[in-house]
Amino acid sequence: ASNELLKGKKVLVTAGPTREKLDPVRFFSNHSTGKMGYAIAEAARDFGADVTLVSGPTSLVRPQGIQTIQVESAQDMYEAVMKHFQHSDIVIKTAAVADYRPKYVADNKIKKQQGDYTIVLERTIDILQTLGKQKTHQFLVGFAAETNDVERYAKEKLARKNADMIVANNVVQEGAGFGTDTNIVTIFKRDGTAKQLPLLPKSEVAKQILREIHYEIEGRL
Numbered sequence: 001a002s003n004e005l006l007k008g009k010k011v012l013v014t015a016g017p018t019r020e021k022l023d024p025v026r027f028f029s030n031h032s033t034g035k036m037g038y039a040i041a042e043a044a045r046d047f048g049a050d051v052t053l054v055s056g057p058t059s060l061v062r063p064q065g066i067q068t069i070q071v072e073s074a075q076d077m078y079e080a081v082m083k084h085f086q087h088s089d090i091v092i093k094t095a096a097v098a099d100y101r102p103k104y105v106a107d108n109k110i111k112k113q114q115g116d117y118t119i120v121l122e123r124t125i126d127i128l129q130t131l132g133k134q135k136t137h138q139f140l141v142g143f144a145a146e147t148n149d150v151e152r153y154a155k156e157k158l159a160r161k162n163a164d165m166i167v168a169n170n171v172v173q174e175g176a177g178f179g180t181d182t183n184i185v186t187i188f189k190r191d192g193t194a195k196q197l198p199l200l201p202k203s204e205v206a207k208q209i210l211r212e213i214h215y216e217i218e219g220r221l
């Protein structure tokens with residue numbers, strides 16, 4: 001009884017956090033659980049799409065009927081995404097990708113020592129921005145996780161990363177962002193309009209986002 005809104009479309013979704021190694025026992029990461037991204041992948045599958053999910057480390061079960069590729073670091077995620085980008089129709093970047101990683105990764109466990117310890121971080125590659133530069137026919141959707149000035153940063157990301165849509169969430173709002181089963185998002189479009197959604201289960205947020213994408217692609221709801 002599924003609605004075949006995205007039948008025949010190849011959808012690439014990223015989800016979860018990345019892990020950036022410091023030494024064999026430590027890493028930098030963030031609070032993403034993958035729930036939002038997995039919800040989008042599952043909703044796209046239920047809309048009839050052919051879905052590939054590139055997932056950072058999460059405790060979620062591998063979804064049925066979705067090609068899932070497990071990755072660790074921002075670099076791994078970049079490589080997996082680039083492999084699938086060309087033949088994708090829609091790319092949705094829900095993952096919380098590290099912006100920085102330790103510049104030097106120790107081969108052995110770093111030992112405690114007296115006083116402060118300084119870690120040098122270097123920039124990771126910005127996957128969304130790279131896709132924005134390389135896209136041909138793909139409809140490119142980014143997320144924006146903000147704690148303040150959501151609209152300004154979302155619009156700025158839309159332009160700078162050459163995305164077709166930005167889904168913004170204020171991650172300090174109750175019921176929104178990391179870890180919760182619900183989210184509160186605003187969808188920013190290229191034409192300058194925005195659509196604000198109420199607090200909804202992530203499964204519903206996912207469907208709404210996909211309906212908006214479909215509308216933009218097909219020009220109808």
Ligand code: PMT
Pocket residue numbers: 016031032033034035036037074093094095096097098099124125126127128129141142143144145146157169171177178179180
């Ligand atoms: O996983 P959950 O627990 O369900 O939480 C959901 C969520 C809060 C992680 C999700 O709703 C969300 O907001 N995801 C984006 C998190 C993020 O990294 O936002 P950002 O504003 O830092 O990045 C903006 C965009 O650039 C994102 O689409 C991100 O995937 C992309 N990016 C960022 C850095 C980088 N090096 N490469 C990227 O592609």
